[in-house]
Amino acid sequence: MASFIPIKTVEELAGYIPQTGPLQMRNQSFSDIEDDVLYHIALGKKSHDLKDMFHDVKFVCFGGSPNRMRSFAEYMVKALNYKMPAGQDLCDIAHGMVWVCRPCLLSSMRIFKLLHHAECSDVTFFRLGTSGGLGLKPGTVIITEEAVDGLLRPYMEVATLGMMLQHPSRLSHEVAQELLNLADPNADFDTIIGKTMCTLDFYEGQARLDGFFCDYSKEDKMAFLRRVHNRGIKNIEMESLCFAAYCYRAGIKSAVVCVTLLDRMEGDQINVAHEVIEEWQQRPQRLVAAYIRKHLGIESNVSCNSI
Amino acid sequence: MASFIPIKTVEELAGYIPQTGPLQMRNQSFSDIEDDVLYHIALGKKSHDLKDMFHDVKFVCFGGSPNRMRSFAEYMVKALNYKMPAGQDLCDIAHGMVWVCRPCLLSSMRIFKLLHHAECSDVTFFRLGTSGGLGLKPGTVIITEEAVDGLLRPYMEVATLGMMLQHPSRLSHEVAQELLNLADPNADFDTIIGKTMCTLDFYEGQARLDGFFCDYSKEDKMAFLRRVHNRGIKNIEMESLCFAAYCYRAGIKSAVVCVTLLDRMEGDQINVAHEVIEEWQQRPQRLVAAYIRKHLGIESNVSCNSI
Numbered sequence: 346m347a348s349f350i351p352i353k354t355v356e357e358l359a360g361y362i363p364q365t366g367p368l369q370m371r372n373q374s375f376s377d378i379e380d381d382v383l384y385h386i387a388l389g390k391k392s393h394d395l396k397d398m399f400h401d402v403k404f405v406c407f408g409g410s411p412n413r414m415r416s417f418a419e420y421m422v423k424a425l426n427y428k429m430p431a432g433q434d435l436c437d438i439a440h441g442m443v444w445v446c447r448p449c450l451l452s453s454m455r456i457f458k459l460l461h462h463a464e465c466s467d468v469t470f471f472r473l474g475t476s477g478g479l480g481l482k483p484g485t486v487i488i489t490e491e492a493v494d495g496l497l498r499p500y501m502e503v504a505t506l507g508m509m510l511q512h513p514s515r516l517s518h519e520v521a522q523e524l525l526n527l528a529d530p531n532a533d534f535d536t537i538i539g540k541t542m543c544t545l546d547f548y549e550g551q552a553r554l555d556g557f558f559c560d561y562s563k564e565d566k567m568a569f570l571r572r573v574h575n576r577g578i579k580n581i582e583m584e585s586l587c588f589a590a591y592c593y594r595a596g597i598k599s600a601v602v603c604v605t606l607l608d609r610m611e612g613d614q615i616n617v618a619h620e621v622i623e624e625w626q627q628r629p630q631r632l633v634a635a636y637i638r639k640h641l642g643i644e645s646n647v648s649c650n651s652i
Numbered sequence: 653m654a655s656f657i658p659i660k661t662v663e664e665l666a667g668y669i670p671q672t673g674p675l676q677m678r679n680q681s682f683s684d685i686e687d688d689v690l691y692h693i694a695l696g697k698k699s700h701d702l703k704d705m706f707h708d709v710k711f712v713c714f715g716g717s718p719n720r721m722r723s724f725a726e727y728m729v730k731a732l733n734y735k736m737p738a739g740q741d742l743c744d745i746a747h748g749m750v751w752v753c754r755p756c757l758l759s760s761m762r763i764f765k766l767l768h769h770a771e772c773s774d775v776t777f778f779r780l781g782t783s784g785g786l787g788l789k790p791g792t793v794i795i796t797e798e799a800v801d802g803l804l805r806p807y808m809e810v811a812t813l814g815m816m817l818q819h820p821s822r823l824s825h826e827v828a829q830e831l832l833n834l835a836d837p838n839a840d841f842d843t844i845i846g847k848t849m850c851t852l853d854f855y856e857g858q859a860r861l862d863g864f865f866c867d868y869s870k871e872d873k874m875a876f877l878r879r880v881h882n883r884g885i886k887n888i889e890m891e892s893l894c895f896a897a898y899c900y901r902a903g904i905k906s907a908v909v910c911v912t913l914l915d916r917m918e919g920d921q922i923n924v925a926h927e928v929i930e931e932w933q934q935r936p937q938r939l940v941a942a943y944i945r946k947h948l949g950i951e952s953n954v955s956c957n958s959i
Contacts, residue, residue, distance in 0.1 A: 370864050370865075371864065371865050371866075371867075372861075372862075372863060372864060372865060372866035373866060373867055373868075373869070374861040374866050374868070374869055374870055374873075375861060375862055375863075375866060381862065381921075382921060382922075454854070454855060454863060454864045454865070457864040458863075458864050461864070494811060495810075495811025495812070495814075496811050496814065496816065503802075503852065503853050503856055503857055504801060504802025504803050504851065504852070504853075504857055505802070505853075505856045505857065505859075505868075506856075506859055506868055506872055506873070506876040507802075507803060507876060507879070509803065544811065545810065545811070546810050546811075546812075547761070548761060549810055549812045549813075550810055550811055550812065552812075552813055554679075554681040554682060555679075555682055555688070556679060556682075556761060556765075557677050557678065557679060557761045557764040557765050557768070557902065558677075558678050558679060558761070558901060558902075559678075559679035559680060559681050559682060560678075560680060561680075561681070561812075561813055562680070562681055563681055565813055566681075566813070569813040569814060572814070594865060595864065595865075614688075614689060615689075
């Protein structure tokens with residue numbers, strides 16, 4: 346009689362289960378050492394009272410540009426009816442349940458460690474960004490259903506001690522659907538759910554014709570973009586895969602919301618006015634703010650589009 | 653009689669030959685359009701006189717931290733006996749043959765385009781950085797002989813229109829040897845040539861034990877580091893592969909010079925004083941400055957270590 350060895354998925358093997366309660370590190374070799382200097386974000390376990398500073402954080406929002414994230418922080422203060430205590434500035438907004446921060450691509454792991462040291466629980470992560478759309482009117486908001494790489498693979502590869510490990514880049518479908526339900530049906534732009542292609546390269550990785558290097562034709566480019574579009578890709582950007590893979594692996598719910606700045610089917614360079622782009626970039630911010638307000642039970646007479 | 657199809661290397665197929673004379677783009681689909689907005693570095697072909705601003709650039713130096721690169725720019729003004737014209741600040745140092753700039757990982761391609769528009773020729777690129785060393789006294793300067801990825805592969809992979817293309821990450825052995833010859837034999841630290849491992853991940857990619865994720869033991873870590881060390885890897889950082897691959901493909905001579913901030917065989921966290929690190933970070937800067945001075949024929953009575 347044949348015996349079967351049960352096949353375990355990467356998630357089962359690695360224990361990728363959602364976390365509830367105080368965030369635990371997924372590190373078999375790390376004991377809670379006396380100090381832990383989070384070098385890149387200028388905080389440390391010994392030098393700062395991380396629990397006092399961050400323990401009530403429930404939402405973490407990442408975005409690419411420092412200016413954009415600063416204006417988002419200012420916007421959130423209003424959206425949450427948050428009273429800034431005297432002597433505090435926006436750096437202290439973590440006390441208001443929401444932490445707005447600027448990542449480099451890999452900073453999310455440092456934030457996980459920080460939230461662990463601060464004994465936070467049930468945190469949701471958002472990435473708010475810009476992207477190139479495929480076959481969509483510029484200014485459309487895409488809530489990412491699944492992040493895939495340039496070969497449409499739904500995982501991030503990390504070379505680890507000589508092995509190439511694959512970490513699934515899953516996002517929370519519940520958060521995505523709830524965000525979609527919060528979109529203003531009367532807005533003059535669309536908000537949709539779709540797949541997002543994430544590339545490591547700004548030019549060739551995205552089939553652009555205007556990079557320093559390009560060894561393909563315009564016809565090659567269009568054929569490729571049509572093929573990925575036919576497979577459900579709605580936009581292209583550069584952070585969602587890593588963001589989704591790290592959050593999923595940590596057991597943290599996460600969502601990616603990006604506005605499109607152009608239709609990549611029509612061209613490679615952005616040709617709308619700076620003020621228009623500024624307004625478009627606020628669309629993901631307003632949507633995520635509406636979600637956070639709802640979950641914090643903050644009433645508002647204004648719709649998410651009119652603050 | 654058998655006939656043989658000659659096997660072409662990736663370099664031959666892609667025409668990876670050193671460039672002399674005005675830098676040409678390696679783009680078959682880009683005609684010199686009227687305008688080209690270099691969005692991320694806030695310059696454009698139409699909005700700026702790029703030829704006037706940058707045509708005499710011969711050396712481009714990249715580094716990771718804005719503060720470090722600012723202090724390097726100030727240092728270069730002295731090292732080159734450069735007289736700052738009234739009304740100019742360090743942003744104008746491009747007129748002094750050397751351009752010091754802060755990259756994100758991918759900005760080098762934008763600098764290539766800029767140098768093309770400015771009709772620069774015979775430019776050499778340097779990356780000056782920090783790294784973790786293997787079996788070396790902290791503060792050692794490593795001139796990279798070859799950049800390899802986390803699986804010791806000497807190329808960068810870019811998913812391009814559905815194909816995973818491999819771009820060799822070669823550096824100039826001539827520039828490396830010349831840099832080594834310029835190292836001060838009386839300095840109280842070593843300067844050596846060796847292989848550099850470049851990872852996409854700060855924690856697991858570098859076999860650290862102190863990340864949020866870790867599913868290996870200290871013994872696994874040490875076994876891995878010993879194995880790569882035995883194969884000539886002297887240090888680990890996060891930019892050399894991409895930098896080397898883009899420069900080699902563009903036909904531009906390049907070198908990577910990094911100081912080590914710790915011995916990764918001994919631990920994962922840096923535990924020397926900030927002022928010590930500041931001094932160590934100047935070591936690659938002084939070496940590259942000596943190279944540039946020599947090539948510009950700038951005499952100096954002071955050694956490269958005493959400015």
